[in-house]
Amino acid sequence: MMATKTELMQLPGTAPGRNGVEIRASLGGRGGFYRSYEVYQRQRVKESTYLINARVFLKPEFLRDPYPALKLMRENYPFYRDWVGNCDWVTLYNDVTSIFVDDANFETRAKAWFYGMPGFGRDLREELPVLWAFASGIDRHVVPIAEELIAGLKRAGAPDLATGVFDRLDTYLLAAVLGLPRDDWDTFARRYRAMMEGWHWHPSREQDGKDAIARLSTYFAPLLDARRAVPRDDLLSALASGELESGPATAEDVVATLLEGDGDTLRGSLINMWGLLLSNPEQLADIRGDPSLAKRAWQEGLRHTTPVLTAKRFARQEVERFGRLIPEGGLVVCSGASGNRDAAIFDDPDRFDVRRKDLCYREPRGQYRADGLPAGIAFGPGRPSRYPAVPEDRPRSLYAITRDAAVAVSNLILAELPGLGLAGAERPEPFCRWPGDLHLYRELPVTF
Amino acid sequence: MPTAIIERTDIPLMPIGEAYDMGRAPDGKPLFDPRIFDSREFARNPYPYYRILRDHYPVYHDKLHNCFYLTRYDDITTAYMDDEGFNTIPKGASNPVLGNTQLELSGVEHRRRRNLYGQHLVGNSLNARIPAIERLASEMIIRFSGSGADEMATENTAGRRTVELGKAFANEFPIRVVCQVLGFPEEAQDKFFYWYYSMMTGLGGSETARQGLEARQDLEDYVAGLVVERRANPTFLCDNDGNSMGEDIISKLSRTQIDGDWLSVEEVTSNIALIVGGGGETTRGAILNMWYLLLSHPEQFAAVRADPSLFQQAIHETLRHSSSIGGQPRHTSYDITMRGVTIPGGSLVNCVDFSANHDDRVFKEPERFDIFRDDLYTGKLIRNGYDAEGKHSHMAFGVGPHLCPGAWISLQESILGSEVLLKHLKNTRMNLDRMPKDINGVTLAPIGGGAIRELWIDFDA
Numbered sequence: 042m043m044a045t046k047t048e049l050m051q052l053p054g055t056a057p058g059r060n061g062v063e064i065r066a067s068l069g070g071r072g073g074f075y076r077s078y079e080v081y082q083r084q085r086v087k088e089s090t091y092l093i094n095a096r097v098f099l100k101p102e103f104l105r106d107p108y109p110a111l112k113l114m115r116e117n118y119p120f121y122r123d124w125v126g127n128c129d130w131v132t133l134y135n136d137v138t139s140i141f142v143d144d145a146n147f148e149t150r151a152k153a154w155f156y157g158m159p160g161f162g163r164d165l166r167e168e169l170p171v172l173w174a175f176a177s178g179i180d181r182h183v184v185p186i187a188e189e190l191i192a193g194l195k196r197a198g199a200p201d202l203a204t205g206v207f208d209r210l211d212t213y214l215l216a217a218v219l220g221l222p223r224d225d226w227d228t229f230a231r232r233y234r235a236m237m238e239g240w241h242w243h244p245s246r247e248q249d250g251k252d253a254i255a256r257l258s259t260y261f262a263p264l265l266d267a268r269r270a271v272p273r274d275d276l277l278s279a280l281a282s283g284e285l286e287s288g289p290a291t292a293e294d295v296v297a298t299l300l301e302g303d304g305d306t307l308r309g310s311l312i313n314m315w316g317l318l319l320s321n322p323e324q325l326a327d328i329r330g331d332p333s334l335a336k337r338a339w340q341e342g343l344r345h346t347t348p349v350l351t352a353k354r355f356a357r358q359e360v361e362r363f364g365r366l367i368p369e370g371g372l373v374v375c376s377g378a379s380g381n382r383d384a385a386i387f388d389d390p391d392r393f394d395v396r397r398k399d400l401c402y403r404e405p406r407g408q409y410r411a412d413g414l415p416a417g418i419a420f421g422p423g424r425p426s427r428y429p430a431v432p433e434d435r436p437r438s439l440y441a442i443t444r445d446a447a448v449a450v451s452n453l454i455l456a457e458l459p460g461l462g463l464a465g466a467e468r469p470e471p472f473c474r475w476p477g478d479l480h481l482y483r484e485l486p487v488t489f
Numbered sequence: 490m491p492t493a494i495i496e497r498t499d500i501p502l503m504p505i506g507e508a509y510d511m512g513r514a515p516d517g518k519p520l521f522d523p524r525i526f527d528s529r530e531f532a533r534n535p536y537p538y539y540r541i542l543r544d545h546y547p548v549y550h551d552k553l554h555n556c557f558y559l560t561r562y563d564d565i566t567t568a569y570m571d572d573e574g575f576n577t578i579p580k581g582a583s584n585p586v587l588g589n590t591q592l593e594l595s596g597v598e599h600r601r602r603r604n605l606y607g608q609h610l611v612g613n614s615l616n617a618r619i620p621a622i623e624r625l626a627s628e629m630i631i632r633f634s635g636s637g638a639d640e641m642a643t644e645n646t647a648g649r650r651t652v653e654l655g656k657a658f659a660n661e662f663p664i665r666v667v668c669q670v671l672g673f674p675e676e677a678q679d680k681f682f683y684w685y686y687s688m689m690t691g692l693g694g695s696e697t698a699r700q701g702l703e704a705r706q707d708l709e710d711y712v713a714g715l716v717v718e719r720r721a722n723p724t725f726l727c728d729n730d731g732n733s734m735g736e737d738i739i740s741k742l743s744r745t746q747i748d749g750d751w752l753s754v755e756e757v758t759s760n761i762a763l764i765v766g767g768g769g770e771t772t773r774g775a776i777l778n779m780w781y782l783l784l785s786h787p788e789q790f791a792a793v794r795a796d797p798s799l800f801q802q803a804i805h806e807t808l809r810h811s812s813s814i815g816g817q818p819r820h821t822s823y824d825i826t827m828r829g830v831t832i833p834g835g836s837l838v839n840c841v842d843f844s845a846n847h848d849d850r851v852f853k854e855p856e857r858f859d860i861f862r863d864d865l866y867t868g869k870l871i872r873n874g875y876d877a878e879g880k881h882s883h884m885a886f887g888v889g890p891h892l893c894p895g896a897w898i899s900l901q902e903s904i905l906g907s908e909v910l911l912k913h914l915k916n917t918r919m920n921l922d923r924m925p926k927d928i929n930g931v932t933l934a935p936i937g938g939g940a941i942r943e944l945w946i947d948f949d950a
């Protein structure tokens with residue numbers, strides 16, 4: 042009898058594995074196979090990437106303005122092997138989005154994993170009661186908090202929109218939504234920020250972040266107990282309640298949920314939007330005339346000066362993409378900031394233009410597009426909605442919630458601060474303080 | 490309100506043996522900044538930083554460079570011995586230039602290829618080639634030490650001659666030895682040196698990467714013709730009496746079939762590149778580092794002078810103290826937990842041989858160079874390493890299935906070459922004026938991670 046193909050491949054003590062490559066029987070299960078090197082392409086002369094030196098990603102010039110290097114990669118090496126960072130960079134819009142929607146092949150690792158604390162707490166963001174409490178909390182608190190901060194700005198000697206308003210807005214809002222006592226907001230804000238900045242790689246920030254995580258966990262424990270005893274109308278009560286499918290939250294679950302959510306994107310998107318508007322006064326005037334443009338300005342700002350430059354995805358298994366074999370566990374650095382400046386997608390992509398016609402202004406659905414138009418790629422607000430229409434039992438998406446909050450705050454600024462403009466002659470520029478940091482305007486001194 | 494700024498990344502240059510302060514955790518544990526790996530400070534002074542990793546982060550997750558580091562002798566041994574869990578898929582920056590070779594294989598595939606030419610580098614074959622190696626060394630050394638060899642010396646004053654030992658001898662010697670066993674045609678050896686140096690400086694990610702790839706391509710084009718020729722007419726290696734000892738390595742590779750296919754020109758070229766790449770710089774570094782260390786420890790040099798058989802101990806202690814290869818990359822085949830840290834499957838794990846060799850859990854006072862130390866094994870190399878009677882083998886050649894197959898021949902080269910040097914050079918001492926200086930411009934540049942750049946010596950003419 043003829044042996045079947047599988048039988049032929051099967052040596053004693055081995056089993057046919059993925060792609061027909063043998064797996065040692067002793068290893069079984071996940072991985073543990075020998076892969077012939079013949080499948081890995083060696084870089085050829087034509088593929089040499091000498092126009093760019095991977096060390097640039099750690100240099101101040103890149104931290105200040107990453108766009109020239111990203112453009113160079115898009116145009117020459119859209120799938121760029123970075124030997125220093127042991128990763129591949131993906132920089133074209135369609136390539137970046139194709140990886141973001143490909144959960145089957147690419148995994149997002151939790152920030153807790155980067156902290157070296159795998160298994161720390163549960164991320165409860167997807168629980169319905171949590172989503173509802175979050176959405177309604179933001180809707181309720183965003184305007185009063187923005188009003189308070191803007192009032193403070195008006196009193197300030199040297200008013201600064203970034204440090205005075207936006208730097209506090211997201212953390213105060215989170216604190217209010219959670220239902221924390223007003224006196225604790227500043228401490229919470231400091232710890233939250235330390236936690237969100239510590240997971241990347243930076244040793245002292247990591248230390249501060251771990252410290253903040255420990256302190257926040259201690260801090261939330263008694264509050265959760267109190268809410269379990271006497272529930273209120275806030276996110277902590279929703280987390281403490283028995284309504285969660287996976288059981289009520291512990292203090293660590295609360296911290297993990299905060300850590301994994303990119304709550305500070307509200308801040309990043311607002312700072313950059315206003316940094317751009319203040320640097321383009323004619324467009325600011327335009328918006329004043331037509332407040333419906335605020336939403337567009339927010340979306341265009343996120344596109345043009347994207348706070349999160351890159352996001353990391355790890356190949357779940359060996360997978361071929363872009364003509365290359367990405368080995369299991371391979372890190373793909375996806376640059377949304379670069380995709381957002383892809384000239385094949387956006388006309389004159391380096392121009393900030395709140396009236397841009399080729400950017401999708403609705404919430405994108407599914408594949409980062411709606412109405413046939415591409416959406417800007419932004420991380421904090423989450424990926425495009427999975428739902429063709431928002432189901433009745435769900436609040437609107439995180440994207441919509443963040444956007445609406447940003448628009449509400451912006452409209453308030455327009456109304457409260459007539460004649461708003463940059464103070465001083467110096468034009469502020471966004472930058473990252475260290476590799477992996479958000480790319481943001483750090484200061485926006487203003488007059489009004 | 491403090492003004493946000495771009496963080497400076499300049500890393501201070503420290504006295505050799507001291508790490509700069511990267512901050513501390515509240516419990517006193519030193520923090521570790523992965524930016525150090527890209528710094529000039531680290532290149533010249535790596536050992537105190539590896540000590541921090543060994544003592545406080547034996548499995549260190551470097552998130553900036555997306556990899557893990559193993560730094561303790563025991564853990565590295567575990568990883569090298571476990572070629573199922575720690576596999577060798579292509580990954581290194583050398584890969585574009587060197588190509589895929591047995592370095593990147595595991596299991597059956599690895600053994601089949603390793604056995605192709607391993608025999609030429611060890612045992613009886615090697616013994617039979619010793620006279621040829623010795624002859625080559627003598628020829629090269631007489632060129633600059635013999636009478637009438639004045640033009641080789643940089644300085645030649647009454648009774649004193651000055652040379653840079655690398656240029657005069659150690660840079661080329663190992664490559665010539667390897668060319669012989671490869672059977673690389675004499676007439677192409679000059680071109681070969683050019684290809685070799687371009688490839689070595691053109692490893693992935695460097696500015697000269699394109700040059701490296703071009704050199705590799707040129708070599709491949711040349712090898713293509715050679716393969717056809719040798720497949721029809723193999724050439725042979727001979728012992729001292731002119732008896733054939735079998736096909737040279739290139740002939741062997743050209744005439745090998747695996748699973749019914751000839752090895753491709755690509756693969757033959759990669760193997761040539763690996764053998765020369767693996768045997769050139771490394772052995773050069775071993776010879777120069779040994780002479781540098783001996784000359785800066787005059788009492789030990791005097792002992793070797795009195796009894797040249799001590800070169801055996803000296804070369805092993807050199808490779809322990811200052812090997813020329815930092816370590817080897819591996820990839821985890823599945824999730825592996827070591828010392829409480831789970832390394833996900835598919836992660837790059839750098840096993841730092843430098844650090845294993847300076848692990849004071851194994852070698853006492855590891856920073857001290859001492860050819861008489863009693864905790865270093867200096868006998869015949871053993872694939873699985875040596876650990877008995879308080880002695881350990883060093884990690885410079887790795888251990889386990891990928892143990893350097895060139896270890897035996899490179900030890901012979903270093904020892905024979907040094908013996909010939911000793912014989913021909915009278916009253917050798919370092920020329921301190923000409924030696925490269927450290928940043929301060931006063932003290933000698935340290936060996937750091939790798940090989941000494943230049944070794945200037947004076948000897949009596």
Ligand code: HEM
Binds near residue numbers: 771814893894898
């Ligand atoms: C002092 C000199 C040398 C040092 C320190 C050295 C070091 C090493 C090390 C550490 C490895 C292990 C790689 C691994 O574990 O992945 C290795 C492998 C190798 N070395 Fe050497 N080497 C030296 C000289 C040589 C010479 C002279 C040759 C050739 C003539 C050579 C050819 C090779 C080859 C072909 C491999 C790959 C072995 C395999 O993957 O199975 N080396 N070497």
